[in-house]
Amino acid sequence: MNVALVTVDSLRADRIASRVMPETRAFADDAVEFTEAVANGPSTPASFPAIHASRYFASIDGLGIPPADAGGPIRTLAEVLSDAGYATAGYTDNQFASGAYHFDRGFDVLHDASSDGANVNEVKQFVQRNLDKDGAVFRTIERVYTRVDALFATAGGREFEHERADSLNERALEFVDARDGEDDEDWFAWLHYMDAHHPYEAPAEYQRRFLDDPRSVGECRRLSRKGTHHPEEVTDEEWETIRCLYDAECAYVDDQFRAFVDALEDRGVLDDTVVVFTADHGELVGEHGHAGHPPEFWEGVVRVPFIVHHPERSAATVDGQIRLVDTAPTLADVVGVDAHDDWEGASALELIDGDVDAREWAFGDVGRSVDYGRCCARRADGWKLLRHADDGELCFDVRATPDERPEDDRSDAPEYDALAAALDDHQDRMRRMREGAERGVDETDEMVTEHLEDLGYLE
Template structure:
């Protein structure tokens, strides 16, 4: 049985619907759909240790995962399948999900579009030299956006990242050359800000398509200066986000169609998921700040298995369960050090939903931002501005008036569980695996490339 893992950066679970992503909605209707999958972090660096290595981000010192040499505590899904005889290949255009952070472990072929040469280096030069603080930056922001768009035109790219269609082509070319079982991972970046879908997709959700410069201006404003975004601009940002989701939907459908034409669809286990979600105006932000609102941590998790009937599974699972689930789906034993477990056991009713889903984020905040979400929907968030507790089944918008912290016993229980989790993570960091240091200059450059820093 072949394996295909498709991860879509920044895709909210609620966008897998018949209006925005009808093909993916149809795929989910014919597969095992887990409606309560929780990301173990609000960003790519926080989520991908969970996806590829079934490890909490906070259990590893630094970013990414350790290099393969000398580390027996971490094992990736690709390594597990490679040792079982699978050919393996990965396709990504996100620095934080690339070989730079050791996610090439177990992949015979690793295509990292984010490292593709002069365009990225030139863009980094422009960003670094235009970096300014506060009001001064705002005065030159329009010029920056025009320069950014001109750079894209000069380098022949109409998108910040390599498009999903291109990654599909690369992966299918590799698949066509395989004769035995294979594992392919594709990470689509189209839905990540800046939202700059092709005009045809923008027309589905906006009165008229916006220029590349305007798309990037709105993205920068929403992520770095959200207090300045008008109601009309929030509507534009939401439309642009939905347009990117629709584009990703078409490309996922095209990939499935290509596998069907090759008579491979019914010989392939397919997991469709996302590393985290996105804010498009909720809580006064765009993008995915290091916080744990439902729009950021709820992600799609859809498993197609040729030998399993379609079903909807409402029990809570976590991205931490992705690698064990795929291994279980193809009859491979999980690695002893994986911190998640197969979600198939939840689907089959053999075990209860995961009682807790924890999320962490580091990057110079000493892992102080974190969350715990209980299977019944009670949730505790620790952000810079305090601790909040919600029953998201009753109050999914998580508005300040819905905060029950210090008011109900559920919050005390969640606080104790989160304290215990953080203490376990601290012990693991101090005694175990080491990734890329968070103060490494490469980390800051990659954060700038992805738009997290001005």
């Protein structure tokens, strides 16, 4: 059985609706849809260790995951499937989900970080696999590569900030086509679409679905910077435009995801392929006075779609809570491969089959820069505790008060004690796991700053 994992950057769960994403809504109606899937972090760096390695971000010292030669207990889904005989390939245009942060582990091919030049990309992958990533030579080449890659993109006349989903589809389908005729070789393909990530600059035909007049790329980027960095200055009219631009990007993703699934069907491989559609985190478009995905744990940021098309399973809707750390165990289970012993999550198929109840706890964390003081615990019954470091704590019953307004805070409720104890235990456990463990990329590394700037997190 083949596996296609499609992750979308910054896609809120509530956009999987006929108004915005009708094709994905139809896909979900014919598949197994988990309606309460929770991201284990509010950003790509915080979420992708969970997706690829079933590992909480706060359990790793640094960003990304450790390199393959570091030893230790971390194993990626791609490594597990590769060991089981799968051909593996990944396609991403987010540096924080790239080989620079060791997410190339287990992939035969990884197209990453906006490389429009095949030769440049081949050189980069050779460097990553053959040089000490902590050494001065590697770091010098990595920084030079980042600048050269940007030059290639400019020279190639790329109109948009990120490589579009249709281009990633083409790359992945070339990989699928190359497997045609290979005896008994199943494949695993991962695509990470960046289109719903700010700046929202969808092609004009998609903007026209939500706006009378399409905005220029320059105007889209201006609004994105304003909403992300100066939200207090955004007018009501501008917030509405930002929401429409975000919806336009989601609509574009909708068409491209359908095109990818249709292409698998046209090639006669869909009936032999499990397709999982999810997101690394959600997005705010004016809620709580923010745009984008700040290091906070509002429902708009942590609730994500999670849809599983399995050729041998009937359509179903599963309301029990799952987490992104369940992604790798679920996909391993789907194809009958043993899960890695040190994965933190568990297979979501157990919920479909009724063998277990909803995952009682979902935890989220962000970074060392705030000493992991920003975190959350979400219980399966909808009770949720947010710790936003110096901004304090908030406790909500999100089923009763989904807007999570300050006046809805229930820190005085009996449920608070259980939430606080569970979150304390989680933080203590994460701290113990970080101590003496192999390291990812240091958050103070100059490369990290460059990537934050590239993705619009720093002005």
